[in-house]
Amino acid sequence: MAAKQMVADDKTRAASPSTDRALTVLETLIGSETPLTLTLLAQTAGVPLATCASIVQTFEQRGYAERQVVGRSHFWQPTLRLYALASSLIRKLDPASVAQPQLRALSDKVEMPAHLGALNALSVVYVAKAATPGFVQFDTFIGKVAPYNLTALGKAIAAYLPEDELKPLLVRLAAGAGPNAKKPEVKTFLADLEETRSRGYAVEDEEEQADISCVAAPVFDASERVRYAVGVTGFSQKLMGDNLPGVISAVLSTAAAISRELGSTGR
Incomplete structure (x- = not known):
């Protein structure tokens, strides 16, 4: 690989891939107008299904996402805790x-x-x-x-x-x-x-x-x-x-x- 190409790759590669995936999932949840199934969320975010499941479960534990169970399907959406964080920042x-x-x-x-x-x-x-x-x-x-x-x-x-x-x-x-x-x-x-x-x-x-x-x-x-x-x-x-x-x-x-x-x- 040419040195110039290696520099370009370094600039686009996330410093922390796991953090990058988590933020991508969060941004996908926030950007969706309706709750998303885990499968659709993973596909839209471009994150492996198992990884996406771990991420949203962590969000749920921390209060940043919640799930709605309809029959056998689970739908995910963000919570207003994100709004509380933003409001706190804005006040500062x-x-x-x-x-x-x-x-x-x-x-x-x-x-x-x-x-x-x-x-x-x-x-x-x-x-x-x-x-x-x-x-x-x-x-x-x-x-x-x-x-x-x-x-x-x-x-x-x-x-x-x-x-x-x-x-x-x-x-x-x-x-x-x-x-x-x-x-x-x-x-x-x-x-x-x-x-x-x-x-x-x-x-x-x-x-x-x-x-x-x-x-x-x-x-x-x-x-x-x-x-x-x-x-x-x-x-x-x-x-x-x-x-x-x-x-x-x-x-x-x-x-x-x-x-x-x-x-x-x-x-």
């Missing part, structure tokens, strides 16, 4: 802590404040921030609340919400005080969200207040649902000029990195 993943190093790097790169925002009813809440030292400090702070439709953070989240979750938010659109504020109309706002989805990021240019602009991109979790948005805030003259393409690229890269930290695969 404080998004602000996960995002902070990424926000720090983003702020340093674009030399503007960077934020992580979450949607709460009709408002965006700033849950994390990183800013460069300087004389001018923007009025953005952890815990700040702003109308979701007047911020790039809010628009970046709203653009990716399911229709049933977005619809209740459209009943109250706040009016901005900036010179570029649009009339708070549903049709206009939906067109803005469509544009946000098509390009992958949101822009707010002097809508909430004069001289201030923002660029933001959505952050997704392990279920591929939008949960947060990451963005930067700056003076319009600086942000919306020649710096804009670089800022957009940096924001998109940061949002993707934070999404991966939260379990998103980008599918």
Whole structure:
């Protein structure tokens, strides 16, 4: 066998074949919409029948799988103990802590404040921030609340919400005080969200207040649902000029990195 082929085989060979088989069986159980017989489970997972039997019996003993006996057939399915494990992990993943190093790097790169925002009813809440030292400090702070439709953070989240979750938010659109504020109309706002989805990021240019602009991109979790948005805030003259393409690229890269930290695969 050629050395190059041996290297390729090493990369694809599981370090622990038994663990690999167990995880494959578990993933097969979780991915099935209906309980599986042992024979079908083994065939679908590509695991020998006797090995598959030992694996699911171990899962049963540990509370990760259960069987239903129908006549002479045994059907296997996963239990909610897996959900309990995932919930415990999610509680430990404080998004602000996960995002902070990424926000720090983003702020340093674009030399503007960077934020992580979450949607709460009709408002965006700033849950994390990183800013460069300087004389001018923007009025953005952890815990700040702003109308979701007047911020790039809010628009970046709203653009990716399911229709049933977005619809209740459209009943109250706040009016901005900036010179570029649009009339708070549903049709206009939906067109803005469509544009946000098509390009992958949101822009707010002097809508909430004069001289201030923002660029933001959505952050997704392990279920591929939008949960947060990451963005930067700056003076319009600086942000919306020649710096804009670089800022957009940096924001998109940061949002993707934070999404991966939260379990998103980008599918």
